[in-house]
């Protein structure tokens with residue numbers, strides 16, 4: 001379980017062995033570890049981009065990582081806008097990054 | 112009905128829970144994080160005596176005590192509303208609504224952001240996010256990053272990143288704009304860093320304690336601050352360079368840095384690109400007070416406490432019946448102070464709910480003294496004038512009682 | 517303490533104060549606006565942005581709204597700062613045969629008065645939004661109705677006013693005032709010093725009674741609370757503002773057939789898609805004093821009501837809720853008027869749920885009143901202060 005993780009730490013010691021958890025992110029099959037948040041497991045897998053901005057389409061990742069800023073919201077199964085930084089991955093979980101939504105009232109766009 | 116519901120399983124909330132439970136009260140603690148311990152979990156500092164303040168261990172101790180005392184600690188539960196009814200509080204959570212006689216808000220603090228062009232790119236995160244990723248989740252935030260914002264928290268966490276083998280190439284000021292204000296000014300940053308002399312055994316700080324005494328020397332120090340920064344733990348800290356923009360296409364690729372004059376105004380001809388795969392923004396902390404605001408509790412803006420805080424007294428009581436606060440929601444201080452404040456709230460609640468016991472009153476008084484002692488000895492002080500901040504808020508409690516409620 | 521002089525002092529920096537400031541400054545008068553908080557810190561930032569004629573009685577009521585709609589359309593061209601103005605029309609939907617019958621007579625009356633109203637059938641409703649409940653019978657539309665962002669509108673008006681020289685004093689509360697019986701000038705006390713004004717306009721919204729009381733006036737305005745849910749960006753649900761016809765039923769002397777809570781909280785659906793693709797969903801009507809705390813029971817009730825009309829948006833995320841206090845008057849019409857017993861004292865308050873709609877016309881009319889014009893843009897009798905002479909409803 002080395003990829004992206006801090007296994008040995010001079011003060012905090014060695015990371016415990018943990019059970020693997022299988023989940024998907026926008027169809028990609030990924031492996032995380034028991035007790036990890038979606039945000040941590042994705043970052044460990046090299047995924048910095050969590051979603052795109054609904055209006056501008058710009059890419060976004062974690063910002064505060066403790067549930068305050070809502071930047072990391074992803075869709076999990078049928079549940080919209082879940083905070084990736086507070087949600088623990090489960091076996092078989094389907095995480096989706098969401099997409100750009102139409103904004104028909106914005107100036108310059110057609111009605 | 113539950114006797115006490117505590118929102119937040121950080122050092123303040125858990126300490127309060129344990130005191131209440133010891134006094135025989137039925138306690139429930141809810142926290143939206145997946146582990147108990149709050150922001151303590153990420154903390155890892157070297158004390159002046161060379162020992163380590165290991166937040167994970169501290170949190171474990173508090174949690175084990177709580178378990179022994181039969182405190183119900185429920186993680187992964189968010190509180191989104193509270194409402195005062197005639198003789199109880201109703202607490203609305205993502206896992207159902209609960210009734211309680213007393214309600215303690217120990218929701219801690221949140222980070223102020225410093226908006227800088229490019230700050231929404233994936234790979235840009237708050238300094239606290241990097242701390243939690245590194246020490247709690249043990250996931251690498253990147254290979255080589257830069258930190259924007261020079262303050263006590265960013266200094267401490269940068270050190271933690273280094274410990275975990277993650278390279279931080281430099282610390283810079285944020286580019287000046289209408290939001291970054293003081294954080295973008297070399298002199299005010301210098302001044303606030305000088306107040307934390309005990310934290311960083313560095314050249315900057317040693318020089319600092321000398322400069323502290325003489326205002327004029329401080330501006331001299333800023334004027335003649337070395338172009339290549341001063342090294343703290345082997346990493347250059349730049350008081351005369353600022354990040355003007357974070358650059359990248361789909362994620363962070365680096366930052367645009369320029370020298371700034373003594374007022375923080377960038378000297379554009381000195382602009383340079385510094386590569387990085389992550390960027391941490393450190394804007395400081397403010398009390399997380401939404402639930403107190405929902406309750407209708409009066410507030411006071413006190414800069415020394417980090418912003419708007421719910422009015423409360425030394426017993427951690429608000430002017431609203433049955434509503435208590437403890438920890439960073441009352442002002443930004445270290446976890447040790449938060450713990451002691453939690454104990455005060457615990458005794459205070461016990462005294463109010465149990466009424467009869469005189470003994471508790473003595474313990475409450477002692478606990479209040481412990482808060483003061485801990486504050487006086489704190490190695491980490493977020494705001495230099497914390498004492499005057501505390502006095503102001505306690506005074507405003509008295510005024511509130513005098514005028515209405 | 518310093519003292520300053522002004523020709524016109526407007527107390528209140530809400531949408532009403534903003535519109536008056538804009539039109540008076542534009543007409544060349546020297547004005548100062550004072551607010552105890554920030555711009556739009558009162559009701560004008562805790563509301564919807566509908567500019568409606570659809571729910572107005574034909575006659576003075578709807579004339580006032582239509583004139584205001586025209587002015588807002590002009591303002592959208594004349595002010596520098598954009599305020600998300602759109603004029604897509606609005607619709608009312610019916611859930612029962614009774615409502616359809618009442619709706620038809622409403623449309624007939626409006627059409628007779630020359631307004632562009634039209635009935636909608638089941639199919640039209642389906643076309644309007646695929647998210648509507650299948651059992652809705654139809655509804656009606658008013659083509660001219662428009663929408664804006666209320667705080668941007670308020671800001672934009674102030675921005676315009678200051679360009680014409682208006683001064684704005686913020687975080688400065690009017691604490692008392694007196695009128696010099698010799699000079700006729702008003703002395704207004706604030707923490708930042710005294711202000712001497714020739715004319716005073718009380719545009720204090722729900723606080724207007726307190727301000728009036730400083731000179732012994734009894735202004736019958738009471739706060740009527742309303743809640744709003746902000747639902748997160750999602751797929752477009754519809755292009756126009758939607759309301760349920762049900763809440764107009766009382767105008768026909770008929771009872772609404774809704775459950776006890778919906779009735780108790782005065783909940784009726786108002787659905788407003790905003791430019792940023794969030795949705796403002798309201799609303800409730802309650803007399804509960806000055807308490808602006810959000811009541812989750814009311815919010816839940818609004819959510820249930822919404823899902824009754826839009827069952828398919830039950831999974832939309834709520835990102836925020838808020839509540840505001842409408843400045844209610846006993847006859848639901850505002851007070852835009854001089855005060856006979858105090859020369860040079862004016863009131864512009866009490867617009868209840870229509871302050872955004874009526875701000876522009878109020879500003880225009882007040883400017884005319886301040887200049888003692890005889891031919892005003894709309895008749896002034898129905899909104900005179902003196903109509904309440906013998907009604908005392910002031911709350912303590």
Ligand SMILES: Cc1cc2nc3c(=O)[nH]c(=O)nc-3n(C[C@H](O)[C@H](O)[C@H](O)COP(=O)(O)OP(=O)(O)OC[C@H]3O[C@@H](n4cnc5c(N)ncnc54)[C@H](O)[C@@H]3O)c2cc1C
Nearest residue numbers: 119121122123142143149150190218219239438439446449
């Ligand atoms: C990102 C960050 C990093 C910090 N790093 C340091 C550091 O390195 N050194 C240091 O001395 N101090 C640090 N602090 C300051 C820290 O706030 C205090 O040290 C201490 O942890 C405060 O304790 P507390 O119990 O008041 O709050 P916290 O420890 O913050 O605990 C509050 C808890 O409440 C929970 N909570 C909040 N709102 C809700 C809600 N609505 N529903 C459910 N649960 C909720 C949170 O999830 C959290 O677990 C940091 C603060 C932050 C925000």
Ligand SMILES: Cc1cc2nc3c(=O)[nH]c(=O)nc-3n(C[C@H](O)[C@H](O)[C@H](O)COP(=O)(O)OP(=O)(O)OC[C@H]3O[C@@H](n4cnc5c(N)ncnc54)[C@H](O)[C@@H]3O)c2cc1C
Nearest residue numbers: 530552558559560563564566690721742840870871872873
């Ligand atoms: C939920 C809800 C939805 C609504 N939706 C709509 C809608 O869609 N369309 C519509 O047309 N209307 C709507 N309204 C109504 C509309 O919001 C109000 O009629 C309007 O905002 C009132 O504006 P105002 O300027 O009179 O009051 P305010 O905006 O409250 O302004 C009064 C100002 O006076 C200041 N003040 C008070 N006392 C003093 C003092 N002593 N000294 C200095 N300053 C003082 C206050 O700080 C305040 O800023 C809605 C209202 C609510 C609550």
